[in-house]
Ligand code: SF4
């Protein structure tokens with residue numbers, strides 16, 4: 391079943407050996423946490439705290455501002471020292487609360503209490519997941535409760551637990567599967583109960599044989615669950631490509647996995663659902679791979695949301711002098727950082743550091759029409775033509791050539807001999823098209 395291969399894709403060097411064998415370590419509490427309010431796709435939550443407020447661990451510090459929005463919680467107890475704009479790892483500055491921990495790590499009332507999950511119905515499970523502020527932790531940050539709410543007429547028959555982790559360097563999901571297989575499956579069982587799904591597939595790339603073995607052992611006691619080993623090709627973990635590889639179903643252009651009766655959840659999100667439903671623990675921490683030749687000792691770290699990148703990097707021995715790039719996420723889809731004041735958010739899967747001799751200097755020559763990008767694009771787009779339209783600000787043409795279907799995987803840019811900033815072009819075009827459609831009403 392997993393022998394199906396999606397169109398295109400590339401084979402970048404994976405560099406996962408730096409951290410694949412490193413057990414998850416807990417990050418000591420830093421001196422301050424910078425907790426961004428904008429951590430989900432959708433509407434930004436509404437801040438509830440101001441400078442000088444005392445907060446407890448798990449207390450809501452920003453409430454959901456609509457259906458496609460989730461609350462943000464204090465990752466520990468302490469004092470709010472500031473509410474101001476700080477660098478967000480996704481790029482721009484956004485509003486955040488700076489919390490000075492009081493050292494007590496004292497929970498807000500009613501949280502961190504074991505729940506009787508057997509008696510819960512789907513709505514109660516979904517409510518706990520929403521209240522815990524869960525979003526897709528593979529980096530997409532789409533609110534989990536929304537994915538668990540298919541509209542009338544749509545039903546889900548297959549849940550895919552995404553443990554592919556195809557992005558180079560990152561091993562956070564790999565370690566989570568090795569160290570917490572039962573918890574991940576319990577989290578998945580909550581998703582399955584909400585949607586009344588009987589078929590659950592754990593999808594893992596073949597370059598993680600130990601995780602495949604662990605998860606296979608764990609699913610032995612779960613009826614309807616299986617583990618599928620996937621070919622190692624980037625972007626195997628992208629939703630549409632994963633669904634095709636596992637089920638042969640094609641998500642239509644502009645469509646969603648639910649259009650082909652599938653739900654995809656990252657294994658990290660399943661682990662967070664276990665914590666939220668079993669123990670009523672909001673999403674306060676996550677596993678982050680801090681790696682690359684720019685740090686002395688690469689690690690997988692369980693860190694509080696709000697831990698500054700500088701503190702994470704110091705924990706790994708600091709930056710080598712000739713480090714020229716620090717990326718939030720992996721090198722294919724991640725965002726280069728301009729400040730180490732950026733802090734871990736719910737979507738931060740990794741911090742990758744690259745030294746001078748590892749970074750290709752930006753040249754952006756003209757397109758030589760070699761066609762390599764067309765062969766690599768898993769969405770069957772024509773990145774060459776799209777980039778030329780966009781350079782000429784012909785955004786309508788780019789829309790006609792389906793730039794909005796681009797999943798920003800970076801495969802085209804990876805193979806481009808002219809080193810054209812293709813993904814940058816496509817992000818810009820999508821933003822322009824969104825603006826045009828807003829104007830058009
Ligand atoms: S970034 Fe977009 S255009 Fe380029 S290969 Fe990926 S999906 Fe295709």
Ligand code: SF4
Nearest residue numbers: 757758760761763806
């Ligand atoms: S890979 Fe680069 S140079 Fe080749 S066709 Fe695509 S955009 Fe042009």
